[in-house]
Amino acid sequence: MKQKPFIRRTLLAAALLITLGLPAGAQQTDYQNQVKNPRGSTTGPTDAPGYDHPNQYLHLQATEIADNMEPVIVHSSEVKNAQEKLAAMEKKTGKKPNILIFLTDDVGWLDYGFNGGGVAVGNPTPNIDKIANQGLILTSAYSTPSCSPTRVTIMTGQNPLHHGVLRPPMYGEPGGLDGKTTLANILKKLGYRTQGVGKWHMGENKGSLPQNVGFDDYYGFLGVSDMYTEWRDVYFNPEVALSPERFKMMEKLGFNHYNVHCTPEKGAENLYEIDLESIQNLDQDWAAYSENFLDEMKGSDQPFFLYHATRAAHFDNYPNHEFAGKSPARTVFSDGIVEIDDIFGRLVKKLEENGQLDNTLIIFGSDNGPEMEVPPHGRSPFRGGKGSSWEGGVRVPTFVYWKDVIEPRKSDGLFDYADIFNTCISVAGKPGAEVASFLPEDRYTDGVDQVPFIFADEGQSTRKSRIYTLNAHVSAVRVDEFKMHFVVELQDAIFSRGFTGGFSGSVVTETGGATATNLYTNPGEDISDGIRHLPITIPLGDEATRYNKVLAKYPPNIQVVMPGRIK
Incomplete structure (x- = not known):
């Protein structure tokens, strides 16, 4: 005779109680008191202690420091340790530290040796690797999906x-910084000499030009490499280069065709036209200008801010003759990486020769992940590339260095390029919420002060979450090793061979609602963990809800739209 389910359960429970040495008639509460399995599995409890790791904050509530600023994770002892270090250095040197931001273009997470690339992928980077390994390598540092947005993020x-x-x-499209208060503006108010060199690409209209947003001097071009060359090249664009009337159209198009020199006194002065010959020498010219600036500042009581942005390795690459074929890979991209490494080494050597290296904070990075649609290009171990908010598009090679001040190490603590703004201002003397004193009350600051993270021994990130954007959307949110997706790019949704991703993919505005990935176990982002790990998914959704409330109170201010032209 078949037993009823409740009879079977009763008999099984009695058998279990007897096995455990308890009388079959023992009260249920006695059984619960003696047999506990708060964590483990259905096979039994575990006595494994488990571990809490640094930079994991899913269980923590971030602290709000100002209504118009991102909340932070406060590590009081690390704040104290970092501030003591900075105070000691200022007492020793008699001034605030110099700041060098060295920003490369379209370089992937895996292109430099300090992240495992370099010689392994045919472009050795010994100068960069040496300094990176003496500083703090940030394995989870984030740009935006493309260059101009990242550059404006750093500045604002x-x-x-x-x-x-x-x-x-x-x-020549309008739009850019357009009069915003920038990092250069604020550092200038704090007593810094502000110098920019290299690629600008933050707007060509008057309000966006370097001399009008805080730079004492700027030497470089206002756009991006391919804008000066692609229509000239009979190999890449014969339909323009070999059409006299179309070529004439490009010559007359309203963008600046020159390497320029910008000062508040004289405005933007055109120096020489950028063509297929002069572009080969731009990075060398810019490097020499930065070296001359460092010589000029030698022995000065005034701290400096040097923003040096390279042209290589953005397509189209025309290597300098000295570096053509110098990389073992012998591609124009890898040759550009080798040239970048040489230039970085030159600037570090100049700092050392001038006695400036001991008091200079160096921030090194890339404006986005590799351009995956125009080969040869960079490399990333992650999914996607430039133009997407998959990790490959926005997770970029980054380190910070200050000789004998920053403890050499690697950290996976979250770091957003918006944090460069707050961190540099903090180093210059205005930490935490004090940055708000320079800004309008209705302007929201997405960056956080990462001084405790960078300078404290074994410092942890002060950032709980990372908000991803794609076009006009909040596309994802990351907390700890988990990332929840709301808007994604489907790389091959439009073109059958568009699998590499980038600007030509399809943007899907809604995911399934519980689309989440574990970036430790699945850095390729091709498996969703959202349903299996709901205890993680729900707090991720809560963090997205928090930021949507921020956007409701401090609404988006869109200037340069995607797709199409400027609004």
Whole structure:
């Protein structure tokens, strides 16, 4: 005779009680008191202690320091340790530290040796690797999906939804910084000499030019490499280069065709036209200009801010003759990486020769992941590339260095390029919420002060979450090793061979609602863990809800739209 389910359960429970040495008639509460399995599995409890790791904050509530600023994770002892270090250095040197931001173009997470690339992928980077390994290598540092938005993020401490530049303005389109208070503005007010060199690409309209947003001097070009060359090259664009009338159209198009020199006194002066010959020498010219600036500042009581942005390795690459074929890979991209390494080494050597290295904070990075649609290009171990908010598009090679001040180490603590704004201002003497004193009350700051993370021995990130943006969307949120997706790019949704991703993919505005990935176990982002790990998914959704409330109170201010032209 078949037993009823409740009879079977009763008999099984009695058998279990007897096995455990308890009388079959013992009260249920006695059984619960003696047999506990708060964590483990159905096979029994575990006595494994488990571990809490640094930079994991899913269980923590971030602290709000100002209504118009991102909340932070406060590590009081690390704040104290970092501030003591900075105070000691200022007492020793008699001034605030110099700041060098060295920003490369379209370089992937795996292109430099300090992240496992370099010689392994045919472009050795010994100078960069040496300094990186003496500093703090940030394995989870994030740019935006493309170059202009990232550059404006660095200068404003805002993500693209707040600063409004969703894509690069091209061929003289308006839009950019457009009069915003920038990192250069604020450092200048704090006593710094502000020098910019190299690629600008933050707007060509008057309010966006370097001399009008805080730079004492700027030497470089206002756009991006391919804007000067692609229509000239009979191999890449014969339909323009070999059409006299179309070629004439490009010559007359309203963008600046020159390497320029910008000062508040004289404005933007055109120096020489950029063509297929002069572009080969731009990075060398810019490197020499930065070296001359460092010589000029030698022995000065005034601290300096040097923003050096390279042209290589953005397509189209025309290597300098000295570096053509110098990389073992012998591609124009890898040759550009080798040239970048040489230039970085030159600047570090100049700092050392001038006695400036001991008091200079160096921040090294890339404006986005590799351009995956125009080979040869960079490499990333992650999914996607430039133009997407998959990890490959926005997770970029980054380190910070200050000789004998920053403890050499690697950390996977979250770091957003918006944090460069807050951190540099903090180093210059205005930590935490004090940055708000330079900004309008209705301007939201997405960056956080990472001084405790960078300078404290074994410091941890002060950032709980990382908000991803894609075009006009909040596309994802990361907390700890988990990332929840709301808007994604489907790389092969439009073109059958568009699998590499980038600007030509399809943007899907809604995912399934519980689309989440574990970036430790699945860095390729091709498996969703959202349903299996709901205890993680729900807090991720809560963090997205928090930021949506921020956007409701401090709405997006879109200038350069995607797709199409400027609004």
